[in-house]
Amino acid sequence: MAPQLRTLEAREWDTWYRTLERAFGGPPTPPETRELWQSLTEHDRSIGAWDGDECVGTAGAFSLRLSVPGGALVDTAGVTMVSVSATHRRRGLMTAMMRRQLDDIRERGEPLAALVASEPDIYGRFGYGMATQQLSTTIDTTRVRMEVPAGEGADGVSGVRLRYADPVSALTACEAVYADQVSGRPGMPARPPGWERLSVLTPQGGGGDGSPLQCVVAERDGATVGYARFHNTPQWNLSGAHGTIVLRDLEARDPGAYAALWRFLFEIDLTSTLVAQNRPVDDAWQHLVSDVRRCERQLRDGLFVRLVDVGAALAARTYRAPVELVFEVTDPFCPWNEGRWRLAGDTGGASCTRTRAAADVTLHVRALASAYLGGVSLTALARAGRAGRAGRADELSRGTLARASLAFGNEPAPWLPHSF
Incomplete structure (x- = not known):
């Protein structure tokens, strides 16, 4: 008999999620991250493919609102957690799950579906097109300077004060800064309650040799106007320190706060490399650096959109x-x-x-x-x-x-x- 598709029940979540983990390989999801994904799962929007008692396929969707040109937030199905077990490939399971999912999205009245593709080649046949790209960079901060315009305050960056903050304690203030940016840049989702916690979790596979997540907030007149979250990975050899800063995310309400945060990242003691793995393709730091050619830049696909x-x-x-x-x-x-x-x-x-x-x-x-x-x-x-x-x-x-x-x-x- 062909595997049967059915809506996920809460009691089946662990089995369903283990099927997803096995399909993607790698280490198990850290417990805190797993717990959060379980709390965010919308069971009535999640599909399991079952071969008898065995779960052999998964697909889900989140009820999101996505920013579009003009600033409107459009109801969007955030397609997620899609997998087919290696034992059940080429049996039409993916097509069956996509068919059922898009029919459901249409019935719910959501004009858009969107996803991040593990393999972009899969989703084109279902009508998804690459709609955004992301910029990654690795910068040698011993050879590239951040040239912040001077003259707008004693520190040259519009009177901005930077301070370290506990990432969790600062989450509410940082999330307010993020929310302010959403309508101004298409492709950004308005994060439903609970989603802000994803930004302060340990990355998949743990933090490696890097520091725990660090957070620096930018303040002006006592109000939070920007933030940067990052990991610091120290490294030493006979010539001295050459640590690496890995940027998780950075948002700012104005150019002064934005420039102050980037300059801070460039100038952290005992480091010589700055890595940012997902930034907008038009990110302004590219026009503030002294030598953009020495900033190793790469583009890759980001969000795939489907007009339902x-x-x-x-x-x-x-x-x-x-x-x-x-x-x-x-x-x-x-x-x-x-x-x-x-x-x-x-x-x-x-x-x-x-x-x-x-x-x-x-x-x-x-x-x-x-x-x-x-x-x-x-x-x-x-x-x-x-x-x-x-x-x-x-x-x-x-x-x-x-x-x-x-x-x-x-x-x-x-x-x-x-x-x-």
Whole structure:
């Protein structure tokens, strides 16, 4: 008999989660982290595939609100904890779970689904497109300086005071700073209660040889205006100390606090390397360093987005320039999205409705998903051609694709600050 899919019951969570851990390999999840994930699991949105008494597949979703261009927070299914046991590969389990999940998301009225892909190749066939990227860097701080503009206070950084704080005790103040940033950068999720605890947990596999999580807050006039959380990994040899700072996260309400925190990280005693593994592609530190070429930078995929309801999703965001055109959408996995849609919008809002008018642009829903948050150009997707991995985007009316691409773009660049 084929494995059976059913909604997860609370008593089955341990078995279900062990199936997930086994599929991903590596060390067991630390107890504190496991306990938090268990408390955050939405059982009615979690699926288990069962072969008799054995759990052989998992998939879940969180009820999130994702920032989109214009600052709206759109109801989004945060797809998570997807796995299939190695013993049950190539039996259609993944497709069956994705089918059931997207049908449920549609029934709940959520316009978007989003995920962080362990293997990006898997999710394109279900209509997910890469919508954000993340920047990683390794900086030799003995050769690269942080050049903070002077003149706005005795310390040169707008009168900001930095102090060490206990990461847990400072969590409420830091979370308020994070919340202030969400509507200003597409791709950031508004964290539901309890989610803030993820940012202060020990990383998967433990802290290694590094320090426990450290936190420095930036204050101005007694108010918290920014924070940085990081680990300090000491290292010594015959030439002296050359420790490494690994940045977990950094947020600030204004440029002065932002610059003060970055300069602090550059100048920590007994260290010579600064590593940041997930920053926005347009992060401003790149314009404050003395030599950007010596900052080893790498890009990788971040958030993958899926438009579950094309009309509602496109109407939920704003557009950088006025746009009015008809899209013809191809979506074989969610055929309710297929057909022609008239989009009209600008910086003040948008509408997107069904139409029988002639199409200006034809495109696969995966291409539309990639462009949705404003970080991927529709014209670039069109240049990839029909064989492009992101799905096609073809212009039928001359000039419409360039106008649409301009309208869909956004500053700042979209970014997902953490996995889920």
